[in-house]
Amino acid sequence: MSVKTTVYLEKIAAQAAEIRKRCGVAMLAVVKADAYGLGASRIATTIADIVDGFCVFSLQEAISARLWEVAKKPILALRPSPDATAEIYLDNHVRPAVSTVEEARRLKTARPLLCVDCGMQRVACPASQIDAVLSAGECDEAFTHAINLEQVKQFENLMSGRGLRLHAAGSSLLDEPSARFDAVRPGIALYRGMVKVETPLVEVRDSGKPAGYSGFTVARLGIILSGYSHGLRRGPCMVNGQRRQIMEVGMQSSYVEIGPGDRTGDSVVLLGEGLSEAEVAKAWGTSEHEALVRLSRL
Numbered sequence: 001m002s003v004k005t006t007v008y009l010e011k012i013a014a015q016a017a018e019i020r021k022r023c024g025v026a027m028l029a030v031v032k033a034d035a036y037g038l039g040a041s042r043i044a045t046t047i048a049d050i051v052d053g054f055c056v057f058s059l060q061e062a063i064s065a066r067l068w069e070v071a072k073k074p075i076l077a078l079r080p081s082p083d084a085t086a087e088i089y090l091d092n093h094v095r096p097a098v099s100t101v102e103e104a105r106r107l108k109t110a111r112p113l114l115c116v117d118c119g120m121q122r123v124a125c126p127a128s129q130i131d132a133v134l135s136a137g138e139c140d141e142a143f144t145h146a147i148n149l150e151q152v153k154q155f156e157n158l159m160s161g162r163g164l165r166l167h168a169a170g171s172s173l174l175d176e177p178s179a180r181f182d183a184v185r186p187g188i189a190l191y192r193g194m195v196k197v198e199t200p201l202v203e204v205r206d207s208g209k210p211a212g213y214s215g216f217t218v219a220r221l222g223i224i225l226s227g228y229s230h231g232l233r234r235g236p237c238m239v240n241g242q243r244r245q246i247m248e249v250g251m252q253s254s255y256v257e258i259g260p261g262d263r264t265g266d267s268v269v270l271l272g273e274g275l276s277e278a279e280v281a282k283a284w285g286t287s288e289h290e291a292l293v294r295l296s297r298l
């Protein structure tokens with residue numbers, strides 16, 4: 001395809017090492033959704049010696065990325081797969097997170113972790129069921145997906161005195177010592193600023209009159225071969241070092257506002273070179289996570 005994605009693997013390794021050092025506890029790197037589109041296998045290979053383990057969403061993700069083969073570090077699946085047996089988890093060196101007595105019982109020999117609900121209200125165990133699930137799964141580790149310090153506190157209160165290994169923090173709470181417990185689970189903090197996504201101008205013209213479906217007007221426009229069917233949206237981009245706008249997104253191509261010196265073949269940078277996930281996310285009205293995963297998969 002015409003989109004080129006460059007992943008700065010050495011920078012990701014340096015970032016992982018920095019986070020590991022800053023937090024001072026074990027680090028389980030989140031490589032779900034193919035490491036947010038960056039490639040779980042190559043990310044895991046790159047940071048295997050720095051991290052203490054990996055988190056995937058499902059067992060299947062760990063298998064397709066060959067996570068154990070490439071990194072030989074413990075793997076946690078954040079959600080159990082309904083039809084996978086404990087043996088399949090064990091064979092692939094993946095421990096499932098469980099949140100019901102039924103799951104805990106069924107997956108006990110795969111050493112499940114308890115996932116506790118402190119407000120997220122999805123795939124997690126309510127306070128009233130914690131004891132039952134812990135004992136059904138003989139769990140020695142529990143976590144929550146906390147998004148603020150109240151939830152961390154709630155988790156601490158629910159879990160204290162049980163002698164379990166605990167974790168709660170993703171990227172947004174890395175700098176909160178009270179959220180660290182025994183491990184942190186960063187995802188986006190490892191990947192932001194680590195990718196460049198670019199695609200060439202395949203057509204350019206001086207315009208000055210209404211163009212496209214929406215009838216936008218710019219002095220000069222260019223076409224790129226990426227559209228909403230690939231996941232692109234209207235927003236900022238960079239052309240030859242200048243901040244520009246994607247004016248209209250079509251099914252498989254889009255219009256870019258360009259300057260007088262911009263030519264066919266010049267690169268339109270959709271992420272990177274100073275254009276951050278946060279900036280794209282703001283223009284799109286979404287999260288950095290969504291901006292990154294959409295752009296890295298274009």
Ligand SMILES: *Cc1c(COP(=O)(O)O)cnc(C)c1O
Pocket residue numbers: 030032078144145169170171172185186187188189289
């Ligand atoms: C996705 C996820 C994370 C990582 O989130 P980031 O904001 O990308 O750091 C951590 N924990 C759980 C349970 C998750 O689902």
